[in-house]
Amino acid sequence: MTTPVRALLFDVFGTVVDWRTCVSAEIQSMAKNYGVDVDAPAMADAWRAEYQPAMEEIRQEKRPFEILDVLHRENLERILPRFGLDEMRKDDREKLNLCWHRLQGWPDSTEGLIALKRRFILATQSNGNIALIVNMAKGANLAWDVVLGAEVTGYYKPRPEAYDRACAQLGLPNEACMMVAAHNDDLLAARQQGMRTAFVCRPKEHGSSQTKDLEPASNWDYVADSFTDLASQLKC
Amino acid sequence: MTTPVRALLFDVFGTVVDWRTCVSAEIQSMAKNYGVDVDAPAMADAWRAEYQPAMEEIRQEKRPFEILDVLHRENLERILPRFGLDEMRKDDREKLNLCWHRLQGWPDSTEGLIALKRRFILATQSNGNIALIVNMAKGANLAWDVVLGAEVTGYYKPRPEAYDRACAQLGLPNEACMMVAAHNDDLLAARQQGMRTAFVCRPKEHGSSQTKDLEPASNWDYVADSFTDLASQLKC
Numbered sequence A, B: 001m002t003t004p005v006r007a008l009l010f011d012v013f014g015t016v017v018d019w020r021t022c023v024s025a026e027i028q029s030m031a032k033n034y035g036v037d038v039d040a041p042a043m044a045d046a047w048r049a050e051y052q053p054a055m056e057e058i059r060q061e062k063r064p065f066e067i068l069d070v071l072h073r074e075n076l077e078r079i080l081p082r083f084g085l086d087e088m089r090k091d092d093r094e095k096l097n098l099c100w101h102r103l104q105g106w107p108d109s110t111e112g113l114i115a116l117k118r119r120f121i122l123a124t125q126s127n128g129n130i131a132l133i134v135n136m137a138k139g140a141n142l143a144w145d146v147v148l149g150a151e152v153t154g155y156y157k158p159r160p161e162a163y164d165r166a167c168a169q170l171g172l173p174n175e176a177c178m179m180v181a182a183h184n185d186d187l188l189a190a191r192q193q194g195m196r197t198a199f200v201c202r203p204k205e206h207g208s209s210q211t212k213d214l215e216p217a218s219n220w221d222y223v224a225d226s227f228t229d230l231a232s233q234l235k236c
Helices: A019-033 A040-049 A051-059 A068-083 A090-101 A109-117 A130-140 A160-169 A184-192 A227-233 B019-033 B040-049 B051-059 B068-083 B090-102 B109-117 B130-140 B160-169 B184-192 B227-233
Strands: A007-010 A121-124 A177-181 A196-200 A222-224 B007-010 B121-124 B177-181 B196-200 B222-224
Touching (some): A040 A068, A068 A130, A160 A177, A160 A184, B019 B040, B051 B068, B090 B130
Parallel strands (some): A007 A121, B007 B121, B007 B177, B196 B222
């Protein structure tokens, strides 16, 4: 007999929220204050491109755990000169850094989560820190039951401990937990730990010329094109 | 200028949920299955009486951190013989132990939290572990934004680190966080760390002959007799 799924664990950046559009808009607005003409989506992409290498040092234990707000801030410092924004004041850098707390959901995110919440425990399983995820949830109306992820487990995905500890913290066997993500690599890592998997396609995460994660790369347990679609498939 | 309060951090056992009534009912029902006539409220009180000493060993670092489910289970083992229930099977002990996940709120808890959630981040700051708090929230309809507390901070209240870390995890200065509790000692410890304080009187937590925490023991920032009263005082 198959273990029933009790909890859905969500990747957040890209899966729940449209980081590229929101970060670009905040960059655009900030650059305008400094009279700098910036390619805002390119700068958002450049900022995001520093994300995996920064976490990788921690995953490989070359550096002790730091929350994502700290990594985002270091990464911002790294890219500002490349976009002609090295004059930006410290308070503005701090303000811009927190734009990751102000991301908005995809059009189906709020409604889909409310539907899914009727039948399942909804947990975030993100590399974002607690404050980031909580502030985002308040601003974007995301009805989480519990914030898990990097700061709570102490590990960045796709370290296996990140998945194992999140399920254990819910008091559930891994097979009673389903990872929901727009990224095939996240689902693969979750499946390797015995979790169930749901792929929700987000074809505009990286803009209109996205080439990655346009299709499920494996026979994931569920494949959906929105959270409302997923809710319907899960009979919520 | 006073820092505005951004987050409310709630003590849970006694403040949000009526542990004594719920635990007594589950004890009563379980004892009946074994044909044992038990004083269920006395056994609930005895179980709860083991709670502080068990955590105290961890607070004093005589023992590494363990989640409350584990301590509750050990404490149950300790008291069962005293109530003539040493014949209880292991699976029933495990089931009874999880009664702490099934506690119900006071009559105003659900409605009061929904009102408070409009203006504030609502966090649990309980000695309960994550799974316990999440399962309770699903069963008792408690609209938390985030589960903090012992398992997330790594410290049992009233260790100062428990309060400091919870506020830091929300990315907020302690003075922007208000501890909400029915227990004067919890509020005192929170105030010593610079948090704001709200006393919500729960005169039946220990049954009808309660003598403790019937009045605020200090000039707490707010004093209320329910969460709906607190919401009204906070203009939610």
